[in-house]
Amino acid sequence: MKAFIQMLKPGDLFIIVLLLMISFLPLGYFYLQQSGDGDLVAVISLENEEVQEINLSEHEEDTVFDVDTPDGETNTIEVSDGSIRIKSATCSDQVCVRTGFIDQVGQTIVCLPHQLVIEIQSQEPGQQSDVDVISS
Amino acid sequence: MTKNQRLVYIALLASQAVIISLVERAIPSPFFFAPGAKLGLANIITCMAIYTLPVKDASKVVLIRLILATLLGGTISTLLYSGAGAILSFIAMLTIKKLRFLNISLIGVSATGAVFHNIGQLVVASWIAQTWAVMLYLPVLSLIGILTGIAIGITANYLLNHIEKLHYYMNLQAL
Incomplete structure (x- = not known):
């Protein structure tokens, strides 16, 4: 151990701290971009097709509405105070209902049996949503 | 150092680097939680080349290692990733080694190499995926990279100090 400390020069510590800072740079950059003035938008999609967009930041009163699948199944969605949830659903596992309210960028509610996805995205004011990030 | 001696030395280093990177590919990655992270053992040879050879010859060692390691068990996409890295x-x-006023040992040089290898790979990855979001993976990779870089630096330090033939070559170069 003593030999190791002798081997490690002060310049090394400096460069290692610098490298650590460089490596967290993209994280900080993306965080700043995400937390910008963009509005929160909940995108509801059914079988990979977008059916409805709700601007959560500007939404004030409580709203409850139904989204019907082609098979005649129903998800009841509730929007309240900048957050969104599936209030009730006719699916078997009820995972989507138990997810509860979501209100952060990137959070999702998924109802697999109905292929219904609600995702919260960040949107610049007066601009349509960008192309989704696709990862393999 | 005669021309032949230099050629033999470059060839020796390059072949060692190729063998080391092939052996490393055969070992399952110890970092199962971070796909893509690896030990970077071949960096030992790059460090030794940088410290014992002129820049021109050290770059030859790196290029030969890249091409041979790809031909012996890589694909075009791995060549892109590892080449950029x-x-x-x-x-x-x-560059770091040239900055003498910082007083940096092999450990710092090797850690820098590890982190910039990751940066190069991720830049190519984000170019292929067409999104900068890939760069978000950098902190995970470079944390592991800094740790393995320190270990590799210590290893290369011991090698440089204890391999007698190396001193023979270095003396030849001074002549």
Whole structure:
């Protein structure tokens, strides 16, 4: 151990701290971009097709509405105070209902049996949503 | 150092680097939680080349290693990734070594090489995926990279101090 400390020069510590800072740079950059003035938008999609967009930041009163699948199944969605949830659903596992309210960028509610996805995205004011990030 | 001696030395280092990277590919990655992270053992040879050879010859060692290691068990896409990583890290290591006023030992040089290797790879990855979001993976990779880089630096330090033939070559070069 003593030999190791002798081997490690002060310049090394400096460069290692610098490298650590460089490596967290993209994280900080993306965080700043995400937390910008963009509005929160909940995108509801059914079988990979977008059916409805709700601007959560500007939404004030409580709203409850139904989204019907082609098979005649129903998800009841509730929007309240900048957050969104599936209030009730006719699916078997009820995972989507138990997810509860979501209100952060990137959070999702998924109802697999109905292929219904609600995702919260960040949107610049007066601009349509960008192309989704696709990862393999 | 005669021309032949230099050629033999470059060839020796390059072949060692190729063998080491092939052996490393055969070992399952110890970092199961971070796909893509690896030990970077071949960096030992790059460090030794940088410290014992002139820049021109050290870059030959790196290029030969890249091409041979790809031919012996890589694909075009691995050549893209590791090529970008290796060239960027080689340039970064040379630059860091040149900054004498910082008083940096092999450990710092090797850690720099590891981090810039990751940066190079991720830049190529984000170019292929067409999104900068890939760069978000950098902190995970470079944390592991800094740790393995320190270990590799210590190893290369011991090698440089204890291999007698190396001193023979270095003396030849001084002549």
